[in-house]
Amino acid sequence: xxxxxxxxxxxxxxxxxxxxxxxxxxxxxxxxxxxxxxxxxxxxxxxxxxxxxxxxxxxxxxxxxxxxxxxxxxxxxxxxxxxxxxxxxxxxxxxxxxxxxxxxxxxxxxxxxxxxxxxxxxxxxxxxxxxxxxxxxxxxxxx
Numbered sequence: 001x002x003x004x005x006x007x008x009x010x011x012x013x014x015x016x017x018x019x020x021x022x023x024x025x026x027x028x029x030x031x032x033x034x035x036x037x038x039x040x041x042x043x044x045x046x047x048x049x050x051x052x053x054x055x056x057x058x059x060x061x062x063x064x065x066x067x068x069x070x071x072x073x074x075x076x077x078x079x080x081x082x083x084x085x086x087x088x089x090x091x092x093x094x095x096x097x098x099x100x101x102x103x104x105x106x107x108x109x110x111x112x113x114x115x116x117x118x119x120x121x122x123x124x125x126x127x128x129x130x131x132x133x134x135x136x137x138x139x140x141x142x143x
Contacts (some may be wrong), residue, residue: 017135027120031113034107036080040073041112048083048099055094056085070087082106 009015010016025039032042047062056074060067072098077083082103088094118128 007060030118031116035109041077044070044073044077048097052099053096055088055096057094137139
């Protein structure tokens with residue numbers, strides 16, 4: 001009896017997503033260096049640019065992480081002067097994150113980063129939209 005052959009590494013969707021994610025993060029690294037941001041810090045700032053004044057728990061949820069994972073990122077962003085943490089008057093246990101003027105000004109520079117990254121990828125808007133749709137569906141199905 002012959003055993004079935006398992007899929008090769010290149011036939012695993014999980015590996016393709018993993019290796020692509022690593023390459024994307026490495027591509028962002030030099031683009032973000034000029035802003036003095038790491039990739040996780042950049043993602044946190046993107047959320048704050050979408051919705052300034054959110055709680056730590058809300059930020060963590062939006063990034064699909066736990067509060068403990070985002071706390072070091074928040075502390076570094078605060079040390080850089082991009083945000084401040086304040087107690088939530090409605091819930092003393094929660095902290096509200098607010099952008100400083102420096103954090104708000106950084107947004108204009110970050111727009112350039114997004115454009116440079118898109119140019120590096122060399123795929124058109126329709127391809128990006130299709131990838132986003134399919135990956136969103138996969139992400140949702142795995143939740």
